[in-house]
Amino acid sequence: MTKNNKPYRLRLPGPTAVPEQIRMALAEPVVAHRGPEFAEVMAETGQLIKPILGTANDVMAFTSSGTGVMEAAIANVLAPGDKALVLVNGQFGDRFVQIIEGLNLQADTLEAPWGEAVAVDEIAKALQDGDYRAVVAVHNESSTGAVADLEAIGSAVRDSDALLVVDSVSGAGGLELQQDDWGVDVLVTASQKALMCPPGLGLASVSEKAWNVIENGAGQARFYWDFRRARESAAKGQTAFTSPMPLIYGLRESLRMIHAEGWPNTLARHRRLSSALRAGVQALGLAVFTKSPMLSDTVCVFEMPDGIDGSAIVRHFYETYGTVIAGSRSKLRGKVIRIGTMGCITDEDIRLDLEQLEGALSELGWSVEGGVGQAALEAALQPAN
Amino acid sequence: MTKNNKPYRLRLPGPTAVPEQIRMALAEPVVAHRGPEFAEVMAETGQLIKPILGTANDVMAFTSSGTGVMEAAIANVLAPGDKALVLVNGQFGDRFVQIIEGLNLQADTLEAPWGEAVAVDEIAKALQDGDYRAVVAVHNESSTGAVADLEAIGSAVRDSDALLVVDSVSGAGGLELQQDDWGVDVLVTASQKALMCPPGLGLASVSEKAWNVIENGAGQARFYWDFRRARESAAKGQTAFTSPMPLIYGLRESLRMIHAEGWPNTLARHRRLSSALRAGVQALGLAVFTKSPMLSDTVCVFEMPDGIDGSAIVRHFYETYGTVIAGSRSKLRGKVIRIGTMGCITDEDIRLDLEQLEGALSELGWSVEGGVGQAALEAALQPAN
Numbered sequence A, B: 001m002t003k004n005n006k007p008y009r010l011r012l013p014g015p016t017a018v019p020e021q022i023r024m025a026l027a028e029p030v031v032a033h034r035g036p037e038f039a040e041v042m043a044e045t046g047q048l049i050k051p052i053l054g055t056a057n058d059v060m061a062f063t064s065s066g067t068g069v070m071e072a073a074i075a076n077v078l079a080p081g082d083k084a085l086v087l088v089n090g091q092f093g094d095r096f097v098q099i100i101e102g103l104n105l106q107a108d109t110l111e112a113p114w115g116e117a118v119a120v121d122e123i124a125k126a127l128q129d130g131d132y133r134a135v136v137a138v139h140n141e142s143s144t145g146a147v148a149d150l151e152a153i154g155s156a157v158r159d160s161d162a163l164l165v166v167d168s169v170s171g172a173g174g175l176e177l178q179q180d181d182w183g184v185d186v187l188v189t190a191s192q193k194a195l196m197c198p199p200g201l202g203l204a205s206v207s208e209k210a211w212n213v214i215e216n217g218a219g220q221a222r223f224y225w226d227f228r229r230a231r232e233s234a235a236k237g238q239t240a241f242t243s244p245m246p247l248i249y250g251l252r253e254s255l256r257m258i259h260a261e262g263w264p265n266t267l268a269r270h271r272r273l274s275s276a277l278r279a280g281v282q283a284l285g286l287a288v289f290t291k292s293p294m295l296s297d298t299v300c301v302f303e304m305p306d307g308i309d310g311s312a313i314v315r316h317f318y319e320t321y322g323t324v325i326a327g328s329r330s331k332l333r334g335k336v337i338r339i340g341t342m343g344c345i346t347d348e349d350i351r352l353d354l355e356q357l358e359g360a361l362s363e364l365g366w367s368v369e370g371g372v373g374q375a376a377l378e379a380a381l382q383p384a385n
Helices: A020-026 A036-053 A066-077 A091-102 A121-129 A150-158 A208-215 A227-235 A245-261 A263-283 A310-321 A347-363 A372-381 B020-026 B036-053 B066-077 B091-102 B121-129 B150-158 B208-215 B227-235 B245-261 B263-283 B310-321 B347-363 B372-381
Strands: A060-063 A083-088 A106-111 A134-138 A163-167 A186-190 A201-206 A299-303 A336-340 B060-063 B083-088 B106-111 B134-138 B163-167 B186-190 B201-206 B299-303 B336-340
Touching: A020 A245, A020 B020, A036 A245, A060 A066, A060 A227, A066 A091, A066 A134, A066 A163, A066 A186, A066 A201, A066 A208, A083 A091, A083 A121, A091 A106, A091 A134, A106 A121, A121 A150, A134 A150, A150 A163, A163 A208, A201 A208, A201 A227, A201 A245, A208 A227, A245 A263, A245 B245, A263 A299, A263 A347, A263 A372, A310 A336, A310 A347, A347 A372, B020 B245, B036 B245, B060 B066, B060 B227, B066 B091, B066 B134, B066 B163, B066 B186, B066 B201, B066 B208, B083 B091, B083 B121, B091 B106, B091 B134, B106 B121, B121 B150, B134 B150, B150 B163, B163 B208, B201 B208, B201 B227, B201 B245, B208 B227, B245 B263, B263 B299, B263 B347, B263 B372, B310 B336, B310 B347, B347 B372
Parallel strands: A083 A106, A083 A134, A134 A163, A163 A186, B083 B106, B083 B134, B134 B163, B163 B186
Antiparallel strands: A060 A201, A186 A201, A299 A336, B060 B201, B186 B201, B299 B336
8 A cells, every 4th residue: 555545556667577487486495505495496597588688608696786797897897997888878877877986987878869869870880999898788678668770780899899788677577688699799688678577686797708807807896886797607506695585585486487488479569568658648638758760669758748757757657646757867857757568467457557647637737638549548458360 | 495495594694594584584665764653664764773782872784794894894984094903813803904095094902822812911001102983893703703891992992082983793683782881883784694584684783983984074984985974974863875675674673583483582592502512512512613712602613633724624524414604714624513503592492503503513523422512502502500
């Protein structure tokens, strides 16, 4: 229940609502983190995650939020004096810059306006002109709904000495990822977005090209974040330091659910539901904020019409319906609303999202022709044939 | 169940068995980590933890293992060029040295043989001779069962410019802690030991003396571990980055349980059960490994007699009884066994520990007079009068 006793509905672009069977998995008894029972859990989880990330790498687990593994990725690959080229078109690109500068390293940026895509064809030129250890990108910029074309970025980086470091915290599990084929060298993600788990677990997957850099020890991660230590432990079905067991139990359950649905079906559901929500909301007369060619399937970001304050919409959702959607905590505050379309959501969820948005807009004085939004949403929900 | 279908009994010195009502708390629905419902959970948890640590400070929460917050403590207080004086008498003192050196800082050590106490009267002299930013100590050295006399160490450090940094990962919740009175400047602990929760949550509490150092920004923690950022968030009932919600729910439940038992009673139970287990095992003819004046109430460490391999005892416990106790992962491997006496344990637990140890020793050829151990244990369990 919410504080004012409405049934609570979590519709953020993360953390996302956790299905009951995953919540029950969290409650499984804690066992020895270096014993055979837990090694089995780790082994199964480690196998089930690979197709989701599109990798044959052993995936390493950290007790960490998404930001922690972003910092870990940087700390492992960049040595003092190294420069990174960061693609910035939203809040999490900015965060990478802060992390890099916080480690006393240099971050040059290739920028695009928020919501647009960074021009991939400038990457190759930048790599020729500058001596970059890494190109750093955000797969799914959840602050704007823009998705980076990792395949194209990977092609631009692949033949250089630079490593491609990618944050897919809000992408993995809801967006296609082909780490190995696309040439992503360090991929990090976390449990609480499309992977349907609570927050608390960070994941990292590292290419051979990146291991060659990390193994020589030039990086700055010497203990907690040290990928070398984590890799040794992962090979034994362990983590370097005590594992966040409930989260691993939860992730295993989540991955079992994804594979039971069929991973391509999970992806198609994300695409279908996010497209339908956008269609419905656009029919209400609102614009999709995102202008990049690739739109997110895991979060929908809508621009507020003149005179409508996004924060008031968010408040109305919470106070009237008990539904928690997101505004913006960045420079877009008040200008956009963001609704998660990832994890365990269903047709019913987005129908309700639209109905509540219609109610909120109407309350705030935006008149909407009845039924238009629902019709567009339902049309988009129909399977194409 | 264990892999060979015995009922599983977790008796490690952490992670410890998690009581069912805490496990159920982990499964509570995830909510918005910056919303009012979660702020209430954080506020209650933040109040309930203070008496356990003996502090009036706002306690900060991190998605982290114990090692992570140890690294965070160091990264926040030591600037490049700074030296720390580390008290080393076991594995976690060694770990602090590794962490400090990993950050390219200098760690001088005051050492004692493992299991003994570091001579507190050498600290004042060392502080006069060397220019130390911090004195670093382990409260409860779970590798050996030695407890540091933090009150005396605090007295030695208090009037110097140095900060006292303490790891009480395996102490807090089972050993008395008076952070403020004893002059502990940075105290870190974690969820999975005497606090009866699963692993995944690190906690840090910082004195005004330490804030004066941290706020000037000399430290190296610029983002994920930045205490300044964490402090701002804690004041709002939040964490700087997405909270590991299930662990916070669990910690709140754990603290409610401790306060329902009565915190002094919780401490007395740890003292009584650990003393009784030591008495019983000593009556079997085994020696307590720990030689420091202050013995741990949260872990009992026993020396193996000649010809008995500690690893074989650990294996016998697991294979025959389904009970997981610890040997050593350090230079004491094979020479000691370690049994956790922290968290939700009862008289029955230590009776069973002793019975199973008697069985294991007998199986490995150590003949024991029947009933002697149990008698000593039962005598020690009686309330003094």
